[in-house]
Amino acid sequence: MATQELPPPMALFQMVTGYYISRAIYVAATLGIADLLAHGSQPSSALAKATGTHAESLTRVLRLLASVGVFTEQEDRCFALTPLGECLRTGVPGSMRSAALLFAGITQEAWRDVLYSVRTGAPAFNHVFGMDSFSYMARHPEEAANFDAAMADFTKGIAIAVAATYDFSQFGTIVDVGGGNGILLEAILKAHPSLRGVLFDMPHVADRAQQRIEAVGVGERCKAVGGDFFLEVPSGGDAYILKHVIHDWDDARAVTILRNCHRAMDPQGKLLIVEGIYPSRIDQSDASRGAASNDVNMLVCTGGRQRSEAEFRSLYDAAGFKLTRIIPTQASASVIEGIWSPKDESLRGR
DSSP states (O other): OOGGGSOHHHHHHHHHTHHHHHHHHHHHHHHTHHHHTTTSOEEHHHHHHHHTOOHHHHHHHHHHHHTTTSEEEOGGGEEEEOHHHHTTSSSSTTOOHHHHHHHTTHHHHHHTTHHHHHHHSSOHHHHHHSSOHHHHHHHOHHHHHHHHHHHHHHHHHHHHHHHHHSOGGGOSEEEEETOTTSHHHHHHHHHOTTOEEEEEEOHHHHHHHHHHHHHTTOTTTEEEEEOOTTTOOOSOOSEEEEESOGGGSOHHHHHHHHHHHHHHSOTTOEEEEEEOBOOSSOOSSHHHHHHHHHHHHHHHHTSOOOBOHHHHHHHHHHTTEEEEEEEEOSSSOEEEEEEEOTTOGGGGGO
């Protein structure tokens, strides 16, 4: 029976034990099971030998995943991929392997103490790991590399949608603040051959991004710059774009970042935030669940939040901008456009 057809106690029990599945997916992703099954089914004994695991125990976990359609079990304890399982392969279109390692790994470790966040309002991640998530990534390069890969997988679809939806031809130079590995900027530059770009992020992130920018063929029109967006951002851009940056921070820090963009840009420039808009009322739709889930994840991991249209308007106003329009895309994010507020240009000198 589907969850909605179950008696309420059993439906709730399925929700309570949902981590069984996510942790089993984490095991499969860590062991690379989907990559081993890429060319056809294999017996669990062969998979155990290839992964250095206990055959019977691995079989039991694979059977759990078969029960929810990640794999299929065939005769003689052979397992094969399904369309869901294909998404656990490495490097394929639509791959969620890095996301599985991230969200069922350290993120889930932080979520186990969500009650700490509810009681204190502070990120549980800091409480569990003894440091904030950005410091943790800086000190754990393997986790940071996987985080970059997971964000890249998510960003690919958003980047294409944003580049196709918003008219960037009006600009000469765009500054991508907190631009990560540059996938968004790459998509925009390739869609607009006359546009130039600046990617701005923490120095160690910018160093990696510069290598990728050159590798994908936009190095002549784009450079990566390292720094701290709480202090300043590069000047000279006609537009400043921030994709999934502001939701990492509370209102005070978010306003600091936006004010630094305000200082750096000309009065004719535009501010573009790419994020989801928190609905005015939560229902049981997939969109509501996604927004609410991401909002609590920000609470747990960074102390940030998802914001409604009214909350974005308030942020823009506090930073010296006027929110002019919100442009939905085909992805799960909108382009939130702002210009200098005509009533408060005094912020430029602060």
